[in-house]
Amino acid sequence: MKAASALDYRELARRRLPRFLFDYIDGGSFAEVTLRRNVQDLEQVALRQRVLRDVSNVELSTELFGQTFAMPVALGPVGFSGMCARRGEVKAARAAETANIPFCLSTTAVCPIEEVMAGVTRPFWFQLYMIRDRVFMRDLMARSRELGCTTLIFTVDASVGAARYRDIRSGLSGAAGLRPAIGRIWQAMQRPAWAWDVGVRGRPHTLGNVAPVLAGKHRLEDCFAWIGANLEPGISWKDLDFIRSEWKGPLVIKGVLDVEDAREAVKLGADGLVVSNHGGRQLDGVPSTAQALPLIADAVGEDLTLLVDGGVRSGLDVVRMLALGAKCVLLGRAWAFALAGEGERGVERLLKLVEAEMRSALALAGVSSVAEIDRRVLAGR
Template sequence: MSLFNIAPVTVDDYRRIAQRRLPKFLFDYIDGGANREEILARNCGDFSQLQLKQRVLRDVGSIDTATTLFGRSMAMPVALAPVGMAGLFRRRGETQAARAAERCGIPFATSTVGVCPVDEVAASVAEPIWFQLYMLRDRDFVLEMLERARNAGVDTLLFTVDLPVPGMRQRDFRNGMIGGGTAGKISKLAQILSSPRWIYDVGLRGKPHTFGNVASKVENPKDLDLYKSFIDGQFDPTVTWSDIAWLRQQWHGKLIIKGVMESDDALAAIDCGAEGIVVSNHGGRQLDGIASPIAKLPGVARAVNRQCSIMLDSGVRNGIDVVKALACGADAVLLGRPWVYAMAAGGEQGVVDLLEMINKEVEIAMALMGVNRIDEITGELLDSDLW
């Protein structure tokens, strides 16, 4: 049976369809990780090391997956993570994903390096979106983007701290997305020409193909290589916690620090005034050979001791993973690659279908574990040496 005729159910289903529809360099960009990609596999694999307890003869007649995070009611403990260049995976992709998230009652975070600018994404929905930002060398430009986000109605800043330098993503070199000179450009063109659906949907109907939030800083807005050079040159390896304290003074909305893997860093984020942290290794795209976020989460949660909200990012692929993350101490999870696969495969409706499936998986898991509410999912429901 053709992949275009199946009814996708799992993230793997959406991934396979996305692989067929996208130019190879774009699929590899979202699918790949750092170096040998060992941590990429571990992020997902470590979830399978955790075992849930199945309990019987409990009254589970009133299952409710709703929760509250940062003062916002959510239909389930999931938010869509920021993903760079999402607008190249489907026409105006950030807006499609934001609408899907709103339809499913969860937050959407748009990226600094999204194709659609923050104000375009915010205007596509009624609920406030989250905005993800890096600490750039040009602090005046950071202030400009904060102001732009405020004017767009953003109330929550997701600040990424695990990218002082870009990770070594070897797939991007191999497929010609990074470097390669003329040969690399020819390779990318050949990959594009082999993806007619993408050419029609994104190439022709998805313009402008720019990083909307930073377009004013690039001389030629049609040259994505110039955008990449600008962004790579703006990553600041000198950033310390004192810079986060400065950021806290500039931003008066909710502040979430994304990219925390160690307990002392989590406590430092709290000291800087963050309302939340995201335990994350950037989806395995930065440093290979480290621990997975789900393995680190219990220790971080114990150290934080409810002083702030905790989210987990990297490796979540289904509703069972969501439940395991909650049992390990998270208040919610961020979903990254899965929503991009679903959007590439089926657009806004594909993301909605995926999120509804994940919510159903959470509901069924709760019923079979004997709980009715999200706050009843605790470490007591895990058979694991982590607890």
């Protein structure tokens, strides 16, 4: 099967990944209402079709935090993405570098910052959660900065875990012990190519960035237990002063869905924020990012750089998000599925597809540059 779109990569990933890993990437929380809403609401965003306009040269390049990139698209942080392909975060970072777009490494990546940085020639972004151990956080920020990470994406919508029923049913989370472990092994055996290339050759399967505090524990149960025990439910806006004081580069707050929270991010002195509901993986039933984005753009769009994720499956979706007020769009599931389907080449091909789709959508909308995209390209405006 040759992938012609991001949806094709989802099907490739479903065939190649063990069930517990595919469901982890593909699923959401509770009844997955927000997961579906992200896609459905974005699909309903209609663009104006304009004709007889010179679109012979469509320009996609954009500037973010002092750097120029080929298009307003980034590979957002995806935890455990190193399980999608052997040492997967390195491959994704290389694909992003080839495409000249940002790559953001997750705190909960399989590959540590050092390994990913050694695989590329250009610095990337780093994502961080609020963790109980402030000394560890300070050390991790210092480590990422010293290694060359340019921008910190600080996630604020995961102070506690959510009920992700697919993960419980697949045996990835929930009850510990021998039975779930045997279930995962059985699922992996159904995907022998993955079991050999990633399961055996891709070790160690641990959280590389937090390995120093895992005390040599590498099992999935240990990793998930550490995450659950170290997220900080007592986080408040005043705690983010600690982050701002420790991180001197561009700071982006990820996980904002409410206008009042967006205004708080401005007061904090953030350089940007990601309008996000964690891909429908946290509080189910909240608005889609396509619904929340215009309200936040109206409130704070002049004060900081707006990024967005959620439900984006194509270059056309990227254009829709830009029209709603974003400056850059983060891909998540789309690149994880491409990585699972065809490795580094899959991510490279996905980004070429997105670029071609963006060029086509802009031309058909009569727009020759991403700098020209605003709500005037929306139908009915």
